[in-house]
Amino acid sequence: MSADFWAGYLSGAAGILIGNPLDLVKTRLQAGSSPSPTLDSATSPLQQSFKGHFDRAGTLVRGATAPILGYGALNAILFVSYNRTLSLLGDSPSAPSNLWRVWLAGSAGGLATFVVSAPTELIKCRAQVWKGNASSWSIARDTWKYEGIRGLYYGGGITSVRDAVGYGFYFWSYEWSKQTFSSPEDTDRQTALKVLLCGGFAGIVTWASIFPLDVVKTRVQTQLSHLPYSLRSEQRGLLHPELEGIPTPQKKRLSTLHVARQAYQSDGAGVFFRGLGICSIRAFVVNAVQWAVYEWMMRLLQQP
Template identity: 60%
Template sequence: MSADFWAGYISGAAGILIGNPLDLIKVRLQAGTSSLTSIPSSYTSQFSSAGSLIRGATAPILGYGALNALLFVTYNRTSALLNSSTTGAPPNLWTTWLAGAIGGLATWVVSTPTELIKCRAQISTSSNAASSWGITKQILRTEGIRGLYFGGVVTALRDSIGYGFYFWSYELSTQLMISRMRERGSDTQEAAKVLLCGGLAGVVTWASIFPLDVIKTRVQTQITADSTTAPLLGPAVSTDGPERRRLGAVEVARNAYRTEGPGVFFRGLMVCSTRAFIVNAVQWAVYEWTMNELDPERKTSKIKDDEL
């Protein structure tokens, strides 16, 4: 495996461990009335026990590590291909966005089932909530592999747009910070630069796709009893008990707007932004550190570039 694969995997797992408690709050706020359980009114009441701090974290730790690895490998290869004619020049911001969008789209196969399992685990406030593995088995038993990809189209759209802005904002803030430091004649502090730029990239990313994330969460947290079919965005009908139709992304968005107003699409944004800054600052720091350790030539090249 390449250095960027392992750097992406390790940084992704580290980000989930740090950000899961705030992510749990974000998902419950987004799920709103579509959740099977009521949402406690205060943030502290979201956690009934120490175990609730990591509820739903198993699937993301395993899945998001692989997702992050796939993301960075695809992004790096695509970026190198798009910028092959301008070797030695700073990355073009448009090609950076495009490479990030392609990288985000490539993660669809991992991100959709990971997000679905995570969200369903997190909306439960019961102390006896099913584990990620238990939820996975239940979905496979009642809906098959297709059930794991319910909400796949809106997830792919969210990831493609979001990761485009993720790499774009990281590259832009890095270039601006280096430029300002050179103007002031100060040395670039690599750790501080990575933490700040990584945190800002996380906030910009989530701000750009938060309404899509709200819709995705509401689509994926619809649960019907023993449903046997689950199209990616189309309706699914339960064959046992009362007929219940799962709504597609457009219907979910319309219903949310009609019943709760436009503010529903930004519910939980403050919590998400706080989490995004912390998690992505750490993720980029871990990624850069791991890459430098696994690829010493890259570290030497970066030092030379900063000195130019």
């Protein structure tokens, strides 16, 4: 395997480990999940929010299994595809000179991740909004059993559009900021600090550019998260507690446009930016770490 494959894999896994708790909050806000724990009146709103989303220690890593396994591979595919595409476009991955080519190569890399991104996102989002004790493995198993490969790629269309646009801006903003703020006179410490800052900036720009798409994607992939498998497989543990014992008929899945229209009609335009604040914080931290790990691993693996 090439150096950029392993550097991408390890940086992706590191980012998920750091960012999963904040990603869980972001996903629940996007999906419209409203935890309702029993709290006394003396508890502050901040504590209520925290306790509502992190009701026990295991919640901190809920839905992390699929991303750690999947996002490492996704990041590896992303960086390999980006580097190869940029080379085919006649530019150097280590020091690109044309930012438009960087955007195109990033977009191509984003599209290439579809095979991993779509099922990983679906399993992660459903695990994060589930009200029972369902694991990533049980959700993946039941999805495969009752819906086949097609079920794992539900919402794949909007996921691929999100990834193509988002990763185009991801690499573009990173290279733009690095070229703008870096200097040949920088010390190793200054270079490392600027990599962190540029990586964090790239994460914020990326999510700001695609957040409405991500909100719709999350709602598309989680629209049946309170119903499906227990009603079809008698695995009552996966059912939303409020629906236990109630013979609810299977809901019809809505299209991406229908989901977006329904979200706008019920909550207004603001719904497409719900969770952007927490997502921006997560994006800065996660992508600062990811780029630092990637750059460090590339230097380490390319040493003679």
